Amino acid sequence: MAEQQINVAVLGGGSFGTALASIGAANGARVRQWMRDEALVAQINREHRNGRYLPDYAIHPAVTASTSLATVLSGADLVLIAIPSKAFRSVVQAARPWLSPEQILVSTTKGIEAESFLLMSQVLEEETGFARIGVIAGPNLASEIADQQLTATVVASADTLTRTRVQQALSCRYFRVYASNDRHGVELGGALKNIYAIAAGMAAALGMGENTRSMLITRALAEMSRFAVAQGANPMTFLGLSGVGDLIVTCSSPLSRNFRVGQALGLGKTLDEAVEALGQVAEGVNTVKLVCAKAEEAGVYMPLAEGLYRVLFDGVPATDMARMLMMGEQSSDVEFILPREDVQQAHRDSGGWHG
Numbered sequence: 001m002a003e004q005q006i007n008v009a010v011l012g013g014g015s016f017g018t019a020l021a022s023i024g025a026a027n028g029a030r031v032r033q034w035m036r037d038e039a040l041v042a043q044i045n046r047e048h049r050n051g052r053y054l055p056d057y058a059i060h061p062a063v064t065a066s067t068s069l070a071t072v073l074s075g076a077d078l079v080l081i082a083i084p085s086k087a088f089r090s091v092v093q094a095a096r097p098w099l100s101p102e103q104i105l106v107s108t109t110k111g112i113e114a115e116s117f118l119l120m121s122q123v124l125e126e127e128t129g130f131a132r133i134g135v136i137a138g139p140n141l142a143s144e145i146a147d148q149q150l151t152a153t154v155v156a157s158a159d160t161l162t163r164t165r166v167q168q169a170l171s172c173r174y175f176r177v178y179a180s181n182d183r184h185g186v187e188l189g190g191a192l193k194n195i196y197a198i199a200a201g202m203a204a205a206l207g208m209g210e211n212t213r214s215m216l217i218t219r220a221l222a223e224m225s226r227f228a229v230a231q232g233a234n235p236m237t238f239l240g241l242s243g244v245g246d247l248i249v250t251c252s253s254p255l256s257r258n259f260r261v262g263q264a265l266g267l268g269k270t271l272d273e274a275v276e277a278l279g280q281v282a283e284g285v286n287t288v289k290l291v292c293a294k295a296e297e298a299g300v301y302m303p304l305a306e307g308l309y310r311v312l313f314d315g316v317p318a319t320d321m322a323r324m325l326m327m328g329e330q331s332s333d334v335e336f337i338l339p340r341e342d343v344q345q346a347h348r349d350s351g352g353w354h355g
C-alpha cells in the first residue's frame, strides 16, 4: 500500500513543540505550527529559526508557522499540543472548531490544571469527547533533541492507532518512541517529576553531593509511586522512561527549567526572582502546590513535596528543611516489598533504644 503524507499540527511555539515539529517534517510530514507571536511566525517561515526558544537550531524548512488556528488545524491528522498547563484548556477551546474525532490529539504538557486537578489529556477528553487521545512524556530536554542527542520518549494512549501513528510520525535515528497503554501513569510521571527537579536544583546549588542527589531521586520515585497508587495509576509505569527516566534527567541537568528555578532558590533568590529570571514556565512551582493539597486530602505521605512547599511558600530555609527530612520517621526502602507501616509498627513494638 502506498504511504500517505501525514499532516501534523503543532500548537505552541516553545522549544519542545519546535523540536517535534521539525522531526515530523524531516520524517516527511506536512507540518504546521501555531503560535501567538507574529514576529516569531515570520522568523520561522523566513529563516527556519525560533530565535526566542531555540536560537541555534535549524528547523526543517518544511515546517510552516502561523498565528491562525484554522490554517494550522485544517486537514491535520495528528495534533500535538505543547502549551503550558495554565493556558492549555483555553487554547484547546479556541482550537475546538477545527478539531474532529478522526484526528489524533496528543498532549506533550507536563502539568496539572489548578482548578480541576486534571491532567492535560483529561482536559482534552473533557473538551472534545474524542477517543484518539494520547500523551508524550519522557527524558526529553528539548535543547538536547535539537542537538540530535540520542533520545527516547513514550507515547501513551489506550488507543492503538494513536500510539502507532505517533511512533510513525516522530521516530527517527536520534529520537526513539516507545509505546505505553498507561496514559494516566505516564502523564502523572511527567508532571510529578518537576517537583523533585526543583528540589534537586536547590540541593546542587547548596553544594550537596552525589549521594544526596541519588537519595533524592530514589526517594522521589518512592513518593511519586505512592501518590500514583492513591490516584489509581499503575506504579510499574514509574519504572519506565516517563518515570525514572524523566526524573533522572530533570533532577540532573541545568538544561531543565525546573532544576534552574531550584538552583536560583538555592543561591538565595526569592521564588519571584527565580521565576522571573527563568523567563519561561517551570511547571513544578504550581504542581507542588496542587499535589500537596491533594496528598493532604487523600492522606498520602509526601515528605519531599511537602518540604519543598514549605521552602517555596512558607520561607523555611532549604538547609533546615533538609535536616528535618533526615530526622523524619524511620521508613522502608521499597514499600511495595516491606510496607512503611510495618517499619513504624516495629519501632513502636521495640520501644526506644539508646544503645
Ligand SMILES: NC(=O)c1ccc[n+]([C@@H]2O[C@H](COP(=O)([O-])OP(=O)(O)OC[C@H]3O[C@@H](n4cnc5c(N)ncnc54)[C@H](O)[C@@H]3O)[C@@H](O)[C@H]2O)c1
Residues within 6 Å of the ligand: 012, 013, 014, 015, 016, 017, 018, 035, 036, 037, 082, 083, 084, 085, 087, 091, 108, 109, 110, 111, 140, 141, 142, 143, 280, 281, 283
Ligand atoms: N522544553 C522542554 O525541554 C520540554 C521537553 C519535554 C516536554 N516539555 C513539555 O511540553 C510542554 C511545552 O513545552 P515547550 O518547551 O515547547 O513550551 P513552553 O512550555 O515553554 O511554552 C511556550 C509556548 O506556549 C505558548 N503560550 C504560553 N501561554 C500561552 C497562552 N496563554 N496562549 C497560547 N500560547 C501560550 C508560548 O507563547 C510558547 O509558544 C511543556 O508543558 C513542557 O512541560 C517540554
Ligand SMILES: O=P(O)(O)OC[C@H](O)CO
Residues within 6 Å of the ligand: 110, 138, 139, 140, 141, 142, 194, 197, 246, 249, 250, 255, 256, 257, 258, 259, 281, 282, 283
Ligand atoms: O525544562 P523542564 O524542567 O520543563 O523539563 C523539560 C522536560 O520535561 C525534560 O524531560
